[in-house]
Amino acid sequence: MKNTHEIARRFREVILNGTWVANTNYKHQLTGLSWELATAKSESLNTIALLVQHIHYYINGIKNVFTGGNLEIRDQYSFDFAPVRSQREWEDFLTGFFNDAEELTSLIEQMPEEKLNAVFVDEKYGTYQRNIDGMIEHSYYHLGQIVLLKKILANRR
Template sequence: MKQTQLLANRLKEVLTEGKWVIGTNFKAQIENLNWKESTQKMHGLNTIADLTFHTSYYIAGVASVLEGGNLEIRDKYSFDYPPITSEQDWKNLVNKFCGDAERLIQLVENLPEEKLQQTFVDEKYGTYHRNIDVIIEHSYYHFGQVVLLRKMIKGTIED
Protein backbone atom coordinates (compact mmCIF):
# COMPACT_ATOMS: atom_id res chain seq x y z
CA MET A 1 0.00 0.00 0.00
CA LYS A 2 1.22 3.49 -0.83
CA GLN A 3 2.31 5.83 1.99
CA THR A 4 -0.29 8.40 0.94
CA GLN A 5 -3.05 5.81 1.33
CA LEU A 6 -1.70 4.76 4.75
CA LEU A 7 -1.68 8.39 5.90
CA ALA A 8 -5.17 8.98 4.53
CA ASN A 9 -6.37 5.87 6.36
CA ARG A 10 -4.90 7.17 9.63
CA LEU A 11 -6.67 10.49 9.09
CA LYS A 12 -9.96 8.66 8.48
CA GLU A 13 -9.38 6.61 11.61
CA VAL A 14 -9.06 9.60 13.94
CA LEU A 15 -11.29 12.12 12.18
CA THR A 16 -14.24 10.48 10.48
CA GLU A 17 -14.47 6.71 10.31
CA GLY A 18 -12.32 5.04 12.95
CA LYS A 19 -13.59 2.48 15.37
CA TRP A 20 -10.18 1.06 16.29
CA VAL A 21 -8.92 1.08 19.89
CA ILE A 22 -11.75 2.99 21.59
CA GLY A 23 -14.43 2.39 18.99
CA THR A 24 -15.04 5.97 17.95
CA ASN A 25 -13.64 8.98 16.11
CA PHE A 26 -13.67 12.78 16.37
CA LYS A 27 -16.74 13.21 14.14
CA ALA A 28 -18.75 10.65 16.11
CA GLN A 29 -17.91 12.45 19.35
CA ILE A 30 -19.08 15.88 18.20
CA GLU A 31 -21.97 15.26 15.82
CA ASN A 32 -24.50 14.23 18.47
CA LEU A 33 -23.77 16.98 20.98
CA ASN A 34 -25.98 20.02 21.30
CA TRP A 35 -24.62 23.54 21.33
CA LYS A 36 -24.89 23.91 25.10
CA GLU A 37 -22.90 20.75 25.68
CA SER A 38 -20.30 21.81 23.12
CA THR A 39 -19.77 25.16 24.86
CA GLN A 40 -19.93 23.99 28.46
CA LYS A 41 -16.83 24.95 30.45
CA MET A 42 -15.40 22.23 32.66
CA HIS A 43 -12.74 23.01 35.26
CA GLY A 44 -11.32 25.90 33.24
CA LEU A 45 -10.49 23.66 30.27
CA ASN A 46 -11.16 24.42 26.63
CA THR A 47 -14.67 23.56 25.52
CA ILE A 48 -15.48 20.92 22.93
CA ALA A 49 -16.38 23.76 20.55
CA ASP A 50 -12.96 25.33 21.19
CA LEU A 51 -11.19 22.07 20.40
CA THR A 52 -13.34 21.38 17.36
CA PHE A 53 -12.59 24.80 15.86
CA HIS A 54 -8.90 24.58 16.77
CA THR A 55 -8.45 21.16 15.17
CA SER A 56 -10.43 22.15 12.08
CA TYR A 57 -8.35 25.33 11.77
CA TYR A 58 -5.13 23.35 11.39
CA ILE A 59 -6.70 20.71 9.16
CA ALA A 60 -7.96 23.44 6.80
CA GLY A 61 -4.57 25.18 6.86
CA VAL A 62 -2.67 22.07 5.78
CA ALA A 63 -5.35 21.23 3.20
CA SER A 64 -4.91 24.69 1.71
CA VAL A 65 -1.20 24.05 1.20
CA LEU A 66 -1.94 20.66 -0.38
CA GLU A 67 -4.22 22.51 -2.81
CA GLY A 68 -1.32 24.77 -3.78
CA GLY A 69 -2.16 27.68 -1.47
CA ASN A 70 -0.05 29.48 1.07
CA LEU A 71 0.41 28.47 4.69
CA GLU A 72 -1.76 31.11 6.30
CA ILE A 73 -2.55 29.56 9.68
CA ARG A 74 -1.02 31.07 12.81
CA ASP A 75 -1.10 29.69 16.33
CA LYS A 76 -2.34 33.00 17.74
CA TYR A 77 -5.56 32.69 15.69
CA SER A 78 -6.21 29.00 16.27
CA PHE A 79 -8.92 29.61 18.87
CA ASP A 80 -10.41 32.77 17.31
CA TYR A 81 -13.93 32.00 16.17
CA PRO A 82 -17.35 33.57 16.58
CA PRO A 83 -19.18 32.55 19.74
CA ILE A 84 -21.48 29.56 19.53
CA THR A 85 -24.85 30.91 20.68
CA SER A 86 -27.30 28.57 18.97
CA GLU A 87 -27.76 25.05 17.69
CA GLN A 88 -27.23 26.31 14.14
CA ASP A 89 -23.88 27.88 15.09
CA TRP A 90 -22.75 24.53 16.51
CA LYS A 91 -24.00 22.53 13.51
CA ASN A 92 -22.16 24.94 11.20
CA LEU A 93 -18.93 24.32 13.12
CA VAL A 94 -19.45 20.54 13.06
CA ASN A 95 -20.14 20.68 9.31
CA LYS A 96 -17.01 22.77 8.77
CA PHE A 97 -14.93 20.30 10.76
CA CYS A 98 -16.33 17.35 8.79
CA GLY A 99 -15.88 19.11 5.46
CA ASP A 100 -12.32 20.14 6.29
CA ALA A 101 -11.52 16.59 7.42
CA GLU A 102 -12.95 15.00 4.27
CA ARG A 103 -11.12 17.52 2.10
CA LEU A 104 -7.77 16.79 3.77
CA ILE A 105 -8.29 13.03 3.55
CA GLN A 106 -9.06 13.28 -0.17
CA LEU A 107 -6.06 15.52 -0.79
CA VAL A 108 -3.72 13.14 1.02
CA GLU A 109 -5.12 10.14 -0.87
CA ASN A 110 -4.45 11.91 -4.17
CA LEU A 111 -1.07 13.34 -3.23
CA PRO A 112 1.75 12.10 -5.47
CA GLU A 113 3.90 9.72 -3.46
CA GLU A 114 7.11 11.63 -4.25
CA LYS A 115 5.63 14.81 -2.74
CA LEU A 116 5.78 13.29 0.77
CA GLN A 117 9.54 13.81 1.06
CA GLN A 118 9.51 17.33 -0.35
CA THR A 119 9.78 20.44 1.80
CA PHE A 120 6.46 21.68 3.18
CA VAL A 121 6.40 25.44 2.44
CA ASP A 122 9.73 26.14 4.19
CA GLU A 123 12.55 23.90 5.44
CA LYS A 124 11.77 24.84 9.05
CA TYR A 125 8.45 22.95 8.70
CA GLY A 126 10.01 19.73 7.46
CA THR A 127 8.43 17.53 4.80
CA TYR A 128 4.87 17.01 3.66
CA HIS A 129 4.97 13.60 5.34
CA ARG A 130 5.99 15.15 8.66
CA ASN A 131 3.23 17.75 8.50
CA ILE A 132 0.57 15.16 7.74
CA ASP A 133 1.88 13.07 10.65
CA VAL A 134 1.71 16.14 12.89
CA ILE A 135 -1.93 16.74 11.90
CA ILE A 136 -2.72 13.12 12.79
CA GLU A 137 -0.96 13.39 16.18
CA HIS A 138 -2.52 16.79 16.88
CA SER A 139 -5.97 15.44 16.03
CA TYR A 140 -5.54 12.43 18.33
CA TYR A 141 -4.42 14.71 21.15
CA HIS A 142 -7.50 16.92 20.93
CA PHE A 143 -9.78 13.98 20.15
CA GLY A 144 -8.73 12.47 23.48
CA GLN A 145 -9.59 15.72 25.22
CA VAL A 146 -13.00 15.78 23.52
CA VAL A 147 -13.72 12.22 24.65
CA LEU A 148 -12.87 13.08 28.27
CA LEU A 149 -14.80 16.36 28.21
CA ARG A 150 -17.81 14.64 26.70
CA LYS A 151 -17.77 12.04 29.47
CA MET A 152 -17.55 14.76 32.11
CA ILE A 153 -20.35 16.77 30.49
CA LYS A 154 -22.66 13.82 29.99
CA GLY A 155 -22.25 13.08 33.68
CA THR A 156 -23.31 16.60 34.69
CA ILE A 157 -26.03 17.59 32.21
CA GLU A 158 -29.47 16.27 32.86
CA ASP A 159 -31.50 15.14 29.86
Protein backbone atom coordinates in the same frame (compact mmCIF):
# COMPACT_ATOMS: atom_id res chain seq x y z
CA MET B 1 -1.09 0.13 -0.76
CA LYS B 2 0.55 3.46 -1.52
CA ASN B 3 1.87 5.40 1.47
CA THR B 4 -0.35 8.35 0.60
CA HIS B 5 -3.43 6.11 0.75
CA GLU B 6 -2.35 4.66 4.09
CA ILE B 7 -1.73 8.11 5.58
CA ALA B 8 -5.07 9.36 4.21
CA ARG B 9 -6.78 6.34 5.77
CA ARG B 10 -5.20 7.14 9.15
CA PHE B 11 -6.35 10.77 8.94
CA ARG B 12 -9.85 9.71 7.92
CA GLU B 13 -9.95 7.30 10.88
CA VAL B 14 -9.33 9.92 13.54
CA ILE B 15 -11.78 12.46 12.16
CA LEU B 16 -14.48 10.59 10.27
CA ASN B 17 -14.84 6.87 10.71
CA GLY B 18 -12.15 4.96 12.55
CA THR B 19 -11.99 3.10 15.81
CA TRP B 20 -8.60 1.38 15.61
CA VAL B 21 -6.45 3.66 17.81
CA ALA B 22 -8.93 5.37 20.14
CA ASN B 23 -12.01 3.20 19.65
CA THR B 24 -13.79 6.38 18.50
CA ASN B 25 -13.40 9.40 16.22
CA TYR B 26 -14.50 13.04 16.00
CA LYS B 27 -17.62 12.31 13.98
CA HIS B 28 -18.79 9.69 16.46
CA GLN B 29 -18.12 11.96 19.45
CA LEU B 30 -19.66 15.11 17.95
CA THR B 31 -22.66 13.93 15.94
CA GLY B 32 -25.78 14.59 17.98
CA LEU B 33 -23.89 16.62 20.58
CA SER B 34 -25.86 19.70 21.59
CA TRP B 35 -24.31 23.11 21.18
CA GLU B 36 -24.94 23.73 24.89
CA LEU B 37 -22.76 20.77 25.82
CA ALA B 38 -20.18 21.64 23.15
CA THR B 39 -19.82 25.15 24.60
CA ALA B 40 -20.13 24.26 28.29
CA LYS B 41 -17.19 25.30 30.45
CA SER B 42 -15.56 23.03 32.97
CA GLU B 43 -13.34 25.12 35.20
CA SER B 44 -10.44 26.52 33.15
CA LEU B 45 -10.53 23.83 30.46
CA ASN B 46 -11.20 24.58 26.82
CA THR B 47 -14.68 23.75 25.60
CA ILE B 48 -15.36 20.91 23.20
CA ALA B 49 -16.37 23.45 20.55
CA LEU B 50 -13.11 25.35 20.95
CA LEU B 51 -11.03 22.18 20.64
CA VAL B 52 -12.83 21.16 17.45
CA GLN B 53 -12.52 24.67 15.99
CA HIS B 54 -8.80 24.51 16.81
CA ILE B 55 -8.35 21.24 14.89
CA HIS B 56 -10.44 22.61 12.02
CA TYR B 57 -8.17 25.66 11.86
CA TYR B 58 -5.15 23.42 11.26
CA ILE B 59 -6.96 21.19 8.77
CA ASN B 60 -7.87 24.26 6.71
CA GLY B 61 -4.35 25.65 6.98
CA ILE B 62 -2.78 22.48 5.67
CA LYS B 63 -5.50 22.07 3.04
CA ASN B 64 -4.74 25.58 1.79
CA VAL B 65 -1.10 24.61 1.18
CA PHE B 66 -2.15 21.39 -0.56
CA THR B 67 -4.29 23.40 -2.98
CA GLY B 68 -1.44 25.76 -3.87
CA GLY B 69 -1.98 28.50 -1.30
CA ASN B 70 0.29 29.87 1.37
CA LEU B 71 0.69 28.66 4.91
CA GLU B 72 -1.43 31.34 6.57
CA ILE B 73 -2.16 29.75 9.93
CA ARG B 74 -0.36 30.84 13.09
CA ASP B 75 -0.33 29.07 16.43
CA GLN B 76 -1.12 32.32 18.24
CA TYR B 77 -4.51 32.48 16.48
CA SER B 78 -5.39 28.80 16.71
CA PHE B 79 -7.86 29.29 19.57
CA ASP B 80 -9.38 32.63 18.46
CA PHE B 81 -12.92 31.88 17.31
CA ALA B 82 -16.32 33.45 17.65
CA PRO B 83 -18.43 31.53 20.15
CA VAL B 84 -21.05 29.10 18.90
CA ARG B 85 -24.44 30.55 19.84
CA SER B 86 -27.01 28.06 18.55
CA GLN B 87 -27.60 24.46 17.53
CA ARG B 88 -27.83 25.59 13.91
CA GLU B 89 -24.39 27.27 14.09
CA TRP B 90 -22.92 24.17 15.73
CA GLU B 91 -24.38 21.81 13.13
CA ASP B 92 -23.27 24.07 10.26
CA PHE B 93 -19.79 24.21 11.73
CA LEU B 94 -19.64 20.41 12.06
CA THR B 95 -20.78 19.96 8.47
CA GLY B 96 -17.96 22.22 7.31
CA PHE B 97 -15.47 20.52 9.62
CA PHE B 98 -16.28 17.04 8.32
CA ASN B 99 -16.36 18.22 4.68
CA ASP B 100 -12.98 19.93 5.03
CA ALA B 101 -11.51 16.81 6.65
CA GLU B 102 -12.79 14.71 3.76
CA GLU B 103 -11.34 17.18 1.24
CA LEU B 104 -7.93 17.05 2.94
CA THR B 105 -8.12 13.25 2.95
CA SER B 106 -8.76 13.27 -0.80
CA LEU B 107 -5.87 15.65 -1.38
CA ILE B 108 -3.55 13.37 0.58
CA GLU B 109 -4.74 10.33 -1.42
CA GLN B 110 -4.15 12.14 -4.72
CA MET B 111 -0.72 13.44 -3.76
CA PRO B 112 2.21 11.94 -5.68
CA GLU B 113 4.08 9.50 -3.45
CA GLU B 114 7.40 11.36 -3.82
CA LYS B 115 5.87 14.55 -2.43
CA LEU B 116 5.68 12.96 1.05
CA ASN B 117 9.41 13.61 1.47
CA ALA B 118 9.31 17.10 -0.08
CA VAL B 119 9.73 20.21 2.06
CA PHE B 120 6.43 21.54 3.38
CA VAL B 121 6.50 25.30 2.65
CA ASP B 122 9.83 25.90 4.44
CA GLU B 123 12.51 23.54 5.73
CA LYS B 124 11.76 24.56 9.30
CA TYR B 125 8.36 22.83 8.97
CA GLY B 126 9.82 19.55 7.75
CA THR B 127 8.22 17.40 5.09
CA TYR B 128 4.66 16.85 3.93
CA GLN B 129 4.76 13.47 5.69
CA ARG B 130 5.82 15.07 8.97
CA ASN B 131 3.01 17.62 8.78
CA ILE B 132 0.35 15.06 7.95
CA ASP B 133 1.56 12.76 10.72
CA GLY B 134 1.62 15.74 13.08
CA MET B 135 -1.97 16.60 12.15
CA ILE B 136 -3.05 13.03 12.89
CA GLU B 137 -1.25 12.98 16.26
CA HIS B 138 -2.55 16.45 17.15
CA SER B 139 -6.08 15.32 16.30
CA TYR B 140 -5.83 12.27 18.55
CA TYR B 141 -4.47 14.40 21.38
CA HIS B 142 -7.50 16.69 21.31
CA LEU B 143 -9.91 13.80 20.64
CA GLY B 144 -8.84 12.39 24.00
CA GLN B 145 -9.59 15.72 25.64
CA ILE B 146 -13.02 15.83 24.00
CA VAL B 147 -13.87 12.34 25.26
CA LEU B 148 -12.83 13.30 28.80
CA LEU B 149 -14.72 16.60 28.66
CA LYS B 150 -17.89 14.81 27.59
CA LYS B 151 -17.57 12.50 30.59
CA ILE B 152 -16.88 15.38 33.00
CA LEU B 153 -19.82 17.38 31.67
CA ALA B 154 -22.15 14.37 31.69
CA ASN B 155 -21.33 13.73 35.35
CA ARG B 156 -22.24 17.33 36.24
CA ARG B 157 -25.76 17.00 34.90
